[in-house]
Amino acid sequence: MVDAAEHSTEAEPLKGEETVVGVTSVTDPSPFKKSDCAGRLGMSHLSGWRTGTFLLSLFLCLTVVFAFSFILPCPVRPQYQRTWNRTIPGAVTYDFLAVEDATKDKVRDVFIIYKRSEGMANNTCTSEGLSAPCLFLLAVDGTDGETLWERPLSADFDWAVCGVGGLSETGTGCLIAHNDNLTAVDTHTGVILWQQLRTPVRGGDLPLVHLPDLDGDGATDFALVTHSPSQTVLAFVSGRTGDVIGSEVVVDSGTSLAHLPYITASGGQYLLLHKDSGLYAVGLWWLAGQAKSGLEVKLKKDKNWEERASSRPGHILIFESVSLRRVVEVRRSGRGSVSPLLLLTDSTITLLHENLLTASWSMNISNLLSAPAFGHYNTDEVPDLVIEEDIGNSTKRVVILDGHTGSALWEVRLQFTPQTPRPSSVLTINDYSVFMLWGQTPIHPNNTDVEEKSSYLLHPYHSNLLLERKSPFQHIIAFKATLLERSRHASYLVLTGQDGGQSDGVLPVTLTKRKIKDDVPESSVLRVGGAGGVVVSTDSEEYIKEIFYRLRFSNEPQ
Template identity: 55%
Template structure:
């Protein structure tokens, strides 16, 4: 008997039969291995074929190529303090909206719309090269325009809402086409709209409202303060008119509390007040379902629902401050101070004395503590100004510089970087530039706060200015709209110029200016600040 511990010898004792089975087994395995190899090669071939086919059928998206700077010029025109940026042609680069009035360049545009020249022209230009994307002729005179309004037209698109002549017109941001146009007789003296409401009339589209008041009204000629709701889809009035029962209003603000409750803030001669938009919608006969802030409502007047946020006879301006991970606060400006109001507790966080401000305060990150800091421009007399950065946490002065100023002084701007601090841009004249007619733009890097980059500019009569990212995470640029101001009914024969410049372009064209003229600037310091600007990477987060 063969040894069971040696199985191979068992096959040998059974003669050729065992050997034939062994060869057949090996032959079967060989055929099977060949089929597996063929299947593997075929699958690889098919995968490569699919990859190459889709490479040609669906090529990789090409990132749009933009000009670092461009100008869009209109001879003999007037313009208005309005600049908006949105992606019109869906190339992922933001495009620029502005509005002008021109008798010559827009003649054909006016006639095509059955309007006499000069007419208003709302224009969208390509953010990459400044070429016009579309123009929409409108009847003059111009009152206001708001872009980014949702729910307009039957398709519920985002667009621009323009108040002009006796009309309220909704314009498609992609084509420039008129989605609807309605007489604005209910709100002929209406101010900037309250936009992007929830659906109030059950048509599936966002709606909006317009508040009517006259800032120049007196006790002898009072103007009723009324809120009127409109359908975003059709432009028709929905619900009844609501008497807000407040006099002395000179500005208003739309605000949303930390739990999402929408409120209307009213700036009046006697202070700042708030009223629930949900309450006003119910008074108009509309079932809004909008939230209310319980802590605010507990302090409201039982008769009209108003919440007194800040009593003051010298109120000038109120701005919303959006903090990182904290409820929005309110920055309150009076004749002689700036204060920060926490909206969750309705208590003042801090207050700082100031002189008269020349422009609207600007927010940005200066000290990287997570609280938005505030850049202000104070009038120091003799055509001079003091630019300061105040801590958003405490109101303390973090930085300041003295500059020369001029009448049409654009407000500062800021752009956030990936390093969680902002780059600030401001306008003025350095004291070393007193004999030069050119004004200057300045760049401030918070990590090199003793130095500014100064670029002397030929731009004058600046009507509007904006710094922003034209692409997601990149393409940091600033826009300057200059020319005669249409609000002043100027008869000057001057061009209107919309210009875009990449912020980093200014770095190589600027000279380094010391915040303190007593300290000399070394070559190493100059080289370091330029290199720091070149290394910047920008963030979309606000």
């Protein structure tokens, strides 16, 4: 017995005490039995309670989950039409095409302006007390092209901009400069928020938006600039009421060709003036102080920039040139990113460094047809440039320049007509863009229609190929490639018709939305050869098209 007990203890060392009890209980087994039964009974009750508690908790959790699944169902994504058209007969339109979410369904909607005696939503000019024909600001649903709202306005049209904050308590609004008025319209409802008679300064160019709350009414404000042969004038305007804050300010004496708002790396806010002698910067803080004493404290200035100022406070020379033709801001991705400037002269393109003190690169170029477009040909996160250069005989050279070095990355030669849209691009989830170009390839000898256009899709990873689709669009007034829904719904918008500033409206105005991938099956594959020449490709069309089908698009990082 002793050997057995010792053997048991070695074999199961953690049960040694139970083995000893078992040996001593031979003479009186009852204590062992009572203790064993009681222990097992207690453990049984405890396990039962645990099981019951677990099952009750599981039942309550499932009840809550199912209850909320019926009370708060998952949101249903809007079902959009891949392609839609909106036609307005007997009207004229303008080079204005904006996209904003008017219905708050996370799909952006489309805004255009046309001129006609009657609207498309049972509106007439005379019923609104306006002379016919008048303007109509039209908002259509991005999902199907149906009318959301329409706002009659007095003619004629000067400019418009949508997405302006501070105009509406419920979101953004549109500013329209027309006739003798400056009108703010709610993006979501089409209701006129305010309307002010235009002074000469309110007849200026597109406004400087996203200014802080200068008048203390809880809404962001904006500024308007007017250029005349004798001077440049600025006025700060309340976003909530349209009233001028303080007084108008003479920014500069003499001729200024254009202006551009700019924010430095330290957050300083400046107005850039394009003059005959070059590019200058004027501190908005200084202009605000001139408009109303004490107002300057609400705007920031850059210490490094102010050290370069001339004897006149706030006036800084950025770039001196008598042949400066255009100034373009290169918007960088990400919050807090500083935007470099692209300067176009008669013979060069120069990219200024982010501090605007030195040039990052410069290259020779001439006869540009339009302002540069931007996209990501490579994945270095620096926007690349798409420029169109007129090389004669109705032929243009389309070149993609590396945004970091200025070197040519890709080029093609296409024929063009005066109304050919400028290039555009849409970013993919792989951090490169798909580019959309317009023109006409010289490989169709039987083509006698000089107005015929084609659209082209370029994939940077297959840059020796182009997808060409014969375009049915004529008289294109405006074009935009964009995402109508965040990270999806990559489409392009085309507005066709007659220009409201040049004709009376015989042809219809048509707004078309088309999904970019829907162009792929209707396209043919072309090969880009040396020096940008184009020939018919011998590659498998299905293989190339499948590459475009697999694309997934993305928004620019915020």
